[in-house]
Amino acid sequence: MTRNDILNGLxxxxxxxxxxxxSNPHKPFKVGLVYPNTYFVGMSNLGLQIIYEEVNQRESSCGERYFLPPNSELRDYEKHRLPLMSVETQRPLNECDVIGIDITFEMDYFNIPVLLKLGRVPVKRIHRIERDPIVIAGGPCATFNPEPISDFIDAFIIGEGEELVSRVLDVIEQGRNEQWxxxxxxxxxxxxxxxxVPALYEPQxxxxxxxxxxxxxETQANDVxxxxxxxxxxxxxxETVIVTDFTEFGAMYIVEVARGCGRHCRFCMAGYCYRTPRVRRLDLLKEGVxxxxxxxKKVGLMGxxxxxxxxxxxxxTYIRSKGLRYSCASLRAxxxxxxxxxxxxxxxxxxITIAPEAGSDRLRRVINKGISNEDMAKAVKLAAKAGIPHxxxxxxxxxxTETDEDILSIVSMAEDVYSYMQEAGCKGRLTLSINPFIPKPFTPFQWMPMAHQKEVTKKLNTIKKALSKNRRIEVLVESPKEAYIQGVLARxxxxxxxxxxxxxxxxxxxQFKRACSEFxxxxxxxxxxxxxLEDPLPWDMLDMQLADGYLAAEWRRSLTEVYTAPCQVGCKRCGVCVG
Incomplete structure (x- = not known):
């Protein structure tokens, strides 16, 4: 590609x-909003769009978007000595006053140094000088454990960015104007x-x-x-701020229905880091529709x-009354x-996608996933009645606590669900999407090891072999190697x-494993x-507002398979809603 091809593409x-x-480029305070992946992936992220709207509604700030160029174009950027440029005006990233990075997936950590270097911003914060942009980051990964990428980031937004991002920009803008x-x-x-601000916290x-x-x-003490x-x-x-057909979700208008989850699934970081569960009023959602x-546009319901x-x-019913199609981000059987x-x-x-997460009732009790085979049978019948085949x-x-019997239960569950499909008249395919479990910070399993990669690979092969005779049952497996990199990065x-x-x-x-060895x-x-349970953890400096000992208590409840009921109005057991 030529230089003009790249500019014309943006x-x-x-x-x-x-x-x-x-996005008014004449406003004086420039904010570069970065998603550490391609435009195709990044423009599917609703959080980026919500923050984009807030930044551009500020009187003095202009927010522009930056994405990782496709691999096929990266060499051309280097060949033509082009910096990373914004979609809006092709402004080079290093000309921004602030850079805000939305980090949703651990594997995108590897794209952050690439983007900063391409944007001509010093990759490590210790190498930045006064005129360099202040680099901030937010999103799920920043919220549950910012430490693995804290060498690259000046400040992290912990939790949800709305309203807080404006306060952060107010401070930076004042500092810039007054030459702090x-x-x-x-x-x-x-x-x-x-x-x-990681520079103020020194790990020991x-x-x-x-x-x-x-x-x-600030105190040179352990009183952190x-x-x-x-x-x-x-x-x-x-909801969607910028509509484009060129995204993972296609020509879809995303509307966030709810945030947080009160189901208390013990493996789910979002259920603990985004409490309390909240829903948007129906009238607001109808306005989005x-x-x-x-x-x-097709409506994408997010939550x-x-x-x-x-x-x-x-x-x-309201969406259908408008003659629109819709899809749902997640459903419970x-x-x-x-x-x-x-x-x-x-x-x-x-x-129709269902997430039982485990095959046996015992293991579902351990993880507090309150879905039964009867629930799945009901979901299959609903799908069949509607004419959905797969x-x-x-x-x-x-x-x-997983055992070999739990693995065999996955096979049995698949066979049971397939029989439900036959009985209900669903003549399509049953797909099992299987991933290695990764313990995440701020969950009751945060102290637990991952199962050994060889052991997990053996279990996956057992499942695939047992179900291979039925051509209408498909087993899809995430790369275990990538899952184990995520496991290191997450904690x-x-x-x-x-x-x-x-x-x-x-x-x-x-090259991650080799780099670990080198260091x-x-x-x-x-x-x-x-x-x-008492060991220091790299994310101990963060407070999700959970009561002391709550996660440890939930871990002990998992060992005895004790059920934790969903959040209810007035409930104060986890501590988030106290006061």
Whole structure:
């Protein structure tokens, strides 16, 4: 590609967009909003669009978007010595006052150094000087454990970015206007609730290389202040701001129905880091549907469990009354309704997806996943009645306390669900999408090791072999190698920054294991060592507002298979809603 081809490509993307917010390049305060993946992936992310709207609604700030160029174009950027440029005006990234990175997936960590280097911004924060942009980051990964990428980021937004991002920009803009030192801006940011500034927190390690806690640079003491995550009520709209056909989700208008989940699944980071569960008012959602109708776009309903929304039948009926199709981000078999399934069928959907997560009732009790085979049978019948032929099941392998009998139960469950399909008249395919379990911070399983990769691979092969005789049952497996890289990144400490950078310079994620070895980082120890309930954890400086001992209590409940009921109005057991 020529230089002009690259510029024309960005301009073409912009020309094909429909936006309900203006990005005014003449505003003085420039904010670069970065998604560490391609435009095709990043423009499917609703969080980026919500923050884009807020930034551009500020009187003085202009928000512009930056994405990772496709692999086929990266060499051309280097060949023509082009910097990373915005979609809106082709402004080079290093000309921004602030860079905000939305981090949703661990594997995107490897793209952050690439983007910063391409944008001509020093990759490591310690190398940035006064005129360089302040680099902030937010999103799910920033919220549950920012440490592995803290070498690259000046400040993290912990929790939800709405409203907080404006306070952060107010501080930075004031500092820039009044010519504060960069270090003084960061200290001021650290005093904003919900903001973590890693330069002020120094991780400590013992002689064996084990993490033992932090000191805080402002006091040079172990009295380390915690950063309380930020969250807000859903009293405004949350929906697509910029419509484009060139995304993973296609020509879809995304409407966020709810946030957080009160089901207490013990493996789910979102259920703990985004409490309390909140829903948007039906009238706000209908307004979003009306905007989708004006654009003649399919509606994408976004939320942790769409079928749990109290007015879901009325919402999908309203969507259909507008002559629109829709899809749902997630459904639960025990709250699925015929109205929802009928609407999905009318929208052309050919598959109903259910997430039992485990095959045995025992293991579902361990993880607090309250879905039974009867619930799945009901979901299959609803799908058959609506004319939806295919069923997909999401499963995890390597869950805590898992036995060989639990693996065989996955096979039995698949065979049972397939028999439900036959009985109900579903003549399509049953797909099992199976992933290795990754223990995440701020869940009751945060102390647990991952099951050994060889063991998980053996279990996956057992499942595939047992189901291979039925050509209508398909088994899809995520790459175990990538899952185990994610496992290290999810719960790692600050030493991973150098390792991520070394892997990137050597070619990418496939070099991660070698980079760990070069830096004498015990990858197997990080994956397979059980941590004590009192052991210091790299994310201890963050506060999700959960009561002391709550996660440990939930871990003990998992061992005795005790059920934890969903969140209810007035419930105060986990501590988030106290006061």
């Amino acid at each position: 301009q073409s993307l912009r020309a094909k967009e429909v936006s309900r917010i203006e 030192l960069r270090s003084d801006i960061l200290i001021a940011l650290s005093k904003v609730g919900g903001v973590y 390690f013992d002689e064996a290389g084990q993490f033992v806690g932090y000191t805080f640079s 202040p915690k950063v309380t995550r930020h969250w807000k009520s859903l009293d405004t709209v949350g 009306d905007r989708a109708a004006a654009l003649n 942790a469990a769409i079928s749990d929304y109290p007015d879901i039948d009325e919402l999908v 025990d709250s699925l309704t015929q109205a929802v399934v009928d609407g999905l069928a009318a929208s052309g959907q050919q598959t 069923i997909r099941l999401y499963i995890m392998v390597g869950l805590p 790692g400490d600050r030493r991973l920054g150098d390792i991520i950078l070394a892997a990137v310079e050597a070619g990418g994620p496939k 004498h980082y015990d990858m197997e120890g990080a994956l397979y060592t059980e941590r004590g």
